Amino acid sequence: MAAVQQQVESHYRSDIIEKVRRAGGTISAGDTTVRLAKQFGFCYGEIIHNPEVNHQIASLGIKNLTGKNKEADISDLGPDDVVIVPAFGTELSIQQQIKDRGCQIVDTTCGDVMxxxxxxxxxxxxxxxxxxxxxxxxxxxxxxxxxxxxxxxxxxxxxxxxxxxxxxxxxxxxxxxxxxxxxxxxxxxxxxxxxxxxxxxxxxxxxxxxxxxxxxxxxxxxxxxxxxxxxxxxxxxxxxxFDTICGATQERQDALRELLNVRMDLLLVVGGYNSSNTSHLAEMGEEK
Missing domain, CATH: 3.40.1010.20 (4-hydroxy-3-methylbut-2-enyl diphosphate reductase, catalytic domain)
Structure with missing residues (x-):
């Protein structure tokens, strides 16, 4: 567990970000001031719609079964294979096809989605x-x-x-x-x-x-x-x-809404271009 924790921290923790957080979320250099939203960082609910995570997954030899970068097909699967279901889940028909191949399923579907x-x-x-x-x-x-x-x-x-x-x-x-x-x-x-x-x-x-x-x-x-x-x-x-907005999504939207109360020249939203979370945060900035 310690080794896993060390790997996660080395990949996702930033000394610069920690410094800004300790300074109350604001850092200045010359005539430039950078402010961070209170909720900031890796979003576990977007396992696939995060290019950095995609790169890390690919480096481990994990292949995509769907999407533009599809590298394998469900028909290629066998009992020795492991399939990861992403945070947003998958269609029942596809899930059944995977089960029928006899492979192990690691289901990371978000609890809010379920x-x-x-x-x-x-x-x-x-x-x-x-x-x-x-x-x-x-x-x-x-x-x-x-x-x-x-x-x-x-x-x-x-x-x-x-x-x-x-x-x-x-x-x-x-x-x-x-x-x-x-x-x-x-x-x-x-x-x-x-x-x-x-x-x-x-x-x-x-x-x-x-x-x-x-x-x-x-x-x-x-x-x-x-x-x-x-x-x-x-x-x-x-x-x-029934109210079913993801908690992490709402935290980021609330944090950005608070951040937008402060006048700024540029809002930088870091995320995947095909991420729903990212696109909505960008929309909030455009509306402001």
Whole structure:
């Protein structure tokens, strides 16, 4: 354990960062001042969407089974192989394929992600359609969507923007053109999804790395649409919600929000270009 701790510290700890932290998060040199957010450092929830970690994993001879840098296929696996499931999990069908190969699975799925899975599975057992706030092609959302199917009878639709949300809300209130709805959300809804049927009782879930404020607004708008259609009393039955923003994600968003109260010339966000966490932090800086 001591050897592992030493390796982690040598790879991820910075003497410069520790010096800045001891100085209260601020350091100056000449006419330049650097401020650090209170929550700063390695995000364990982004095992694959972190280029530094990717490089380290590759140096250990671990091969990718998916993505742009795919180096092997599930069909190549055997009982002697070990497969690491990343922090955002994987789709049930893929997980089953890996199990069928007889290899050992090391599951690093984040507990916050599994909480979302538990919620959408419950939605499915109660015939509640999951409206998932997230990116339809993101690995976490794809994994969550597969759980939202339940035993095969569940349904889901994924909304990314508030514009998507308003489109769904309008359909909840007044109905509309079914084919236009399905075309708009092509690739972002469950097989056999029928908006005339499956928007009757809905529950909101989310990709855990989305902006909290935006997810709360998605929830508020959909709840109001159900109230407008059904009235407050019946809406209590036909609308469900569960807060599932990742704790580490929220800490970083809160820390950046506090940091942005101080005037600065440049905000430097360190992270992967394909990381949802990183992109949302950059968006917060742009909005400021």
């Amino acid at each position: 909480s979302v899975w538990k919620r959408v599975r419950k939605y499915a057992t109660e015939s509640v359609t999951s409206i998932i706030h997230g990116k339809a092609e993101h690995e976490e959302t794809k994994a969550t969507s597969s759980r939202a199917l339940g035993d095969g009878s569940g349904h889901y639709v994924v909304v990314l923007t508030l514009g998507d949300t308003d489109y769904v809300c309008d359909y909840i209130r007044r109905g509309g053109d079914k084919q236009a709805f399905l075309e708009k959300f092509k690739g972002a809804h469950s097989p056999g999804f029928d908006p005339d049927v499956h928007l009757e009782t809905v529950g909101v879930a989310n990709q855990t790395t989305m902006l909290r404020g935006e997810t709360e607004e998605v929830q508020r708008r959909i709840r109001q649409a159900v109230i407008d259609r059904d009235g407050p009393e019946l809406a209590q039955k036909n609308f469900r919600f």
